[in-house]
Amino acid sequence: MLMLDEPTQGMSHGDTEDTAEMIRGLADEVSILLIEHDIGLVMELSDHVVVMHQGRKLSEGSPPEVRADQAVQAAYFGHGG
Secondary structure, X not given: OEEEEOOOOOOXXXXXXXXXXXXXXXOOOXXXXXXXXXXXXXXXXXXXXXXXXXXXXXXXXOHHHHHHOHHHHHHHHOOOO
């Protein structure tokens, strides 16, 4: 298990892309727990997402399922139901 907490915080766009590629390469060998506020990066890298909001689980599922969740949209994007 590899646990990463905000691994791309403060990185340039290029460094973030390099880090994402490294994480992709490791994903076949180890399970990865990624804690990250860069939602685009999370959705790009993950096959299963758990969204936390104010200390509680708000949503869980595949990236498309989580992205479509109205509670996630309202909490993180300011729209939805």
